[in-house]
Amino acid sequence: QVTLRESGPALVKATQTLTLTCSFSGFSLHTNGMCVSWVRQPPGKALEWLTLINWDDEKFYTTSLKTRLSISKDTSKNQVVLTMTNMAPVDTATYYCARIRGPNDAFDVWGPGTMVTVSS
Amino acid sequence: DIQMTQSPSTLSASVGDRVTITCRASQNIYNWLAWYQQKPGKAPKLLIYKASNLESGVPSRFSGSGSGTEFTLTISSLQPDDFTTYYCQQYYIYSWTFGQGTKVEIK
Numbered sequence: 001q002v003t004l005r006e007s008g009p010a011l012v013k014a015t016q017t018l019t020l021t022c023s024f025s026g027f028s029l030h031t032n033g034m035c036v037s038w039v040r041q042p043p044g045k046a047l048e049w050l051t052l053i054n055w056d057d058e059k060f061y062t063t064s065l066k067t068r069l070s071i072s073k074d075t076s077k078n079q080v081v082l083t084m085t086n087m088a089p090v091d092t093a094t095y096y097c098a099r100i101r102g103p104n105d106a107f108d109v110w111g112p113g114t115m116v117t118v119s120s
Numbered sequence: 121d122i123q124m125t126q127s128p129s130t131l132s133a134s135v136g137d138r139v140t141i142t143c144r145a146s147q148n149i150y151n152w153l154a155w156y157q158q159k160p161g162k163a164p165k166l167l168i169y170k171a172s173n174l175e176s177g178v179p180s181r182f183s184g185s186g187s188g189t190e191f192t193l194t195i196s197s198l199q200p201d202d203f204t205t206y207y208c209q210q211y212y213i214y215s216w217t218f219g220q221g222t223k224v225e226i227k
Contacts, residue, residue, distance in 0.1 A: 049216040107156075111163065
């Protein structure tokens, strides 16, 4: 059974750096084609794709946030880490990680999400 | 960046109705499109991938069609559990974008 779960601080202050961890089981990022992505959703708003890392350690970032985002993986621990610098109140959102089961595929399994509030 | 535009933003319907949601891409994405259902406070759930492929375990009343720049999600007979929000997503050439969502509400 494939599961993912996000963890990290629920509250950060403006200008701080956010670090979130996605811990997963039931698949390996060693497997050809596997990817893990991060998506966020501000309260009452739409989903926004942030970043993705694949089995080959290739990394992709949304253009608007590229300078603030970093993604990395620890394959031995089955974890993917998202870092976002210079947080602001507009970054308040639920942050989800999700699995992509093959190259050019949809996000088939999602974590439950973690709510992050940025205080000014 | 590829932009995705969903319509309508809100749809009012009754149990048993056939409903259609449209998603338009700003450029040709071939059939690299997915549909998700999201209930309040929950993570999105994959319904359709590659424009028309039903994800395992998803009821057959859901169907997807289209290619290029125009796509549709159809629910053939709305059930009480279906009144929630739906998102399209394109995933063409290492680029991923969601639509702004369509809320299906009870008429």
